[in-house]
Amino acid sequence: MVVQREPLNIKKYIAVGLLTFLVFSLGVTIGLLLEKVRYSELKSENQLQDITYNSLQLQLLFLTSLTENEESCSVLITTLQQSVTVLEQSLEKLLMWEKDATISKEGMSLLKRKYTLDNIRYWLFANKNKETCDVNFITVLYFFSNKNCDICPDQGIILSYYKEIFDERLLIFPIDLDLTSEEPMIQLLISKFNITETTKPVLIVEDKKYVGILSTDELGNIICNSFSHPQSECEDVL
Amino acid sequence: MAYLIKIIILCTYFISLYFSIFWLVTLEEKLSKVKQEKKNKKQPTVYPFVSIIIPAYNEEDTVQSTIASVLNLDYPKNCYEIIVIDDGSTDSTSEKIDASIKNNSSVPVIFKKQKNQGKAAALNWGLSKSKGDFFACLDADSVVESDILKKMLLFYQEHEKNIVIVTPLMKIVKPKNLLQKFQRVEYILAAFIQRLMGDIDCIYIAPGPFSLYRTKIIQDLGGFDEKNITEDQEIAYRVQSHHFKIRQCPEAFVRTVAPRNLAEFYKQRNRWFKGSLFNLMKYKKMFLNRKYGDFGIFQLPLNLSVYLLGIITFCFFTYYIVKPIWQTVYKIILLNFDIGTILKQFFSSSFDILQLDLGIMFVLYVALSIALYFFYVSHQFSNEKMFEEGVVYLFPYFFLYYVLLSVISIIVLLEMIVGKKQKW
Structure with missing residues (x-):
């Protein structure tokens, strides 16, 4: 028996290919x-940060000109604490979205640099604020790297854990050391705190420097001992 | 590296989507024909002689039901014979066969006990004794409906002359556990896809439960390959390579017992996957060869891509499910088992829709919609209720069952790389 197949329906293959391409292109679009x-959201959040920062600066300037400033200080501190928390959240989103970015990768990188600068100026501002107001928060400057530091994510987990516990009383300012070549300000901080390739991560809790990873217990002790007023959460931590 | 992974992911989605849309377009092309065929109430005009070959190996639990279903066929008793081969069973299969055929006088039965030589050898022996113009192979763990032979022979009479194999529509005997429920859905979907495959000459397997063959042509093609661990697939590939046709008769039902536990399931799928790869290699000349029509251009690349997609599915599963689970466990250990704070941290993080990869989700949504549409149509086609076994098990079916299959496909590939020998 001589048998033959039906000829191949090339048109069907092309039509299916086009349909697939259409659906796929729609997905990519x-x-x-x-x-x-995402990029626009990050940019507008950053603009808001700028305005908040200007407001904070003005508030501090105003407060330094007054003799009775206790009540006004609480407004300034609350704004600062909230603003730093929002900054942390925005930076977290930025780091997450930057990995998947294609068309706005360059913009995201610039934004990351901008957020790093914001972190530094907020850290400076928070320290300056301590001279004028009686504050109940502590600052942590956290130097990390995504490229040459396998243990940095662990330190990040531990810091987030204490952030959850102490909330706005713990102000964390993360500084990405991978941006050193692009941002001279980071270079300045590196020189000031004498940070080298082998000393990552580095934490500056208040004014004290801690090199290498700090365990949950170690960091808990450091944070609790740094508060000027006793914290109820520290009873569990210490 | 990240770019490479991204490209692999996008290619995977594109290929999966292409196959899904191909089946959807084929379905739309053939839907009216499918509906029409289901209404066929005619009877065959002639009753050719048929040999039914039942190879059995350690099937003491089911062989009697299998033989009983064949003895009770609604088909002239003088127009068929039964050939039973006990392929060296170590249980009481032989005694059960003896008991089943002892009181039968209406249908001629040949019963042979032999040393274990494998299913293909048993089938070849049966084929050598076969007197029928057609022969059916029936696994000893399956039961047929009484009108199956009439319907399948009518199908031969009403369709093209160069059909060499007609397959039935396979269903699972009432599922008792989750694994069998998964397989029930899988069989319903597979049966429907096989129906569509028949229309574009892409059927690549003649299932053990009651595929009906033209004896002369199969003998001319050399019978079953005794070295092959999936002889039912190999014979289909060989038939396709000679441009003969294989069709599914959608009105002919056969019920088979699905593996009851993971060990049985693994053994079965391991053999299927390996056999499938062996056959792909054996018939590589047909791969992407226009001479073999849709079978060469579409079906064989699809059969191969099942393995590639299996590996990628496994990697995705590891990355998106296992990795976060491991990270969470690690975090709990790192944070001195303070689960209360970790939970608080988890629930305090707000959901942001922008965090979702909506582009990829759109592609997945389209692919899942096509799968659900097929799920619906295939149940209608098989006269099965969609939610007969409940709804809850469908979620793990769609999201975990294929992960399980992908794990088996990875093991198969590893076993093949290290050269592990496979027995039937």
Whole structure:
């Protein structure tokens, strides 16, 4: 018996290919639109940060000109604490979205640099604020790297844990050391705190420097001992 | 590296989507034909002689039901014979076969006990004794409906002359556990896809439960390959390589027992996957060869991509499920088991829709919608209720069952790399 197959329906293969391409392109377009929306959101959040920072500066200037400033200090501190928390959240989002970014990768990188600068100026501001107001928060400057530091994520987990416990009383300012070559300000901090390639991560809790990873217990002790007023949470930590 | 992973992910989605849309387009092309075929109430005009070959190996629990279903076929008793081969069973299969055929006088039965030589050898022996123009192979763990032979022969009479194998629509005997429920859905979907495959000459397997063959042509093609661990697939590949046709008769039902536990399931799928790879290698000349139509251009690349997709599914599962689980466990240890704070931290993080990868989700949504549409149509086609076994098990079916299969495919590939020998 001589048998033959039906000829191949090439048109069907092409039609299916086109349909697949259409659906796929739609998916890719949605992805790109989403990236743009993410970028815009980060930018507008950053603009808001700038305005808040200007406001804080003005508030501090105003307070230093007064003799009775206790009540006004509480407004300043609350604004600062909230603002730093928002800054942390925005930076977290930025780091997450930056990995998936394609069209706005460059913009995201610039934004990351901007957020790092914001962190540094907020850290300076928070320290300056201590001279004028009686504050109940502590500051942690956290130097980390994503490229040459396997244990840095662990330190990040422990810091987030204490952030959850102490909330706005613990102000964390993360500084990405991978941006050193792009941002001279980071270089200045590196020189000031004498940070080298082998000493990562580095924590500056208040004014004290801690090199290498700090365990949950060690960091808990350091944080609790740094508060000027006793904290109820420290009863569990210490 | 990150870019490479991204490209692999995008290619995987694209290929999966292409296959899904291909089946959807085929379905739309053939839907009216499928509906029409289901209404066929005619009877065959002639009753050719048929040999039913039942190879059995350690099937003491089911072989009697299998033989009983064949003895009770609604088909002239003088027009078929039964050939039972006990392929060296170590249990009481032989005694059970003896008991089943002892009181039968209406249908001629040949019963042979032999040393274990494998299913293909048993089938070849049966084929050599076969007197029928057609022969059916029936696994000893399956039961047929009484009108199956009439329906399948009518199908032969009403369709093209160069059909060499007609397969039935396989269903699972009432599932008793979750694994069998998964397999029930899988069989319903697979049966429907096989129906569509038949229309574009892409059927690549003649299932053990009651595939009906033209005896002369199969004998001319050399019978079953005794060295092959999936002889039912190999014979289909060989038939396709000679451009003969294989069709599914959607009205002919056969029920088979699905593996009851993971060990049985693993053994079965391991053999299927390995056999499938062996056959792909054996018939590589057909791969992407236009001479073999859709079978060469579409079906064989699809069969191969199942393994590639299996590996990628496994990697995704590890990355998106196992890795976060491990990270959470690690975090709990790192934070001195303060689960209360960790939970608080988890619930205090607000949900942001922008965190979702909506672009990829859109592609997945389209692919899942096609899968659900097929799920619906295939149940209608098989006269099965969609939610007969409940709804809850469907979620793990769609999201975990294929991960389980992907794990088995990875093991198979590893075993093949280290050269582990496979027995039937």
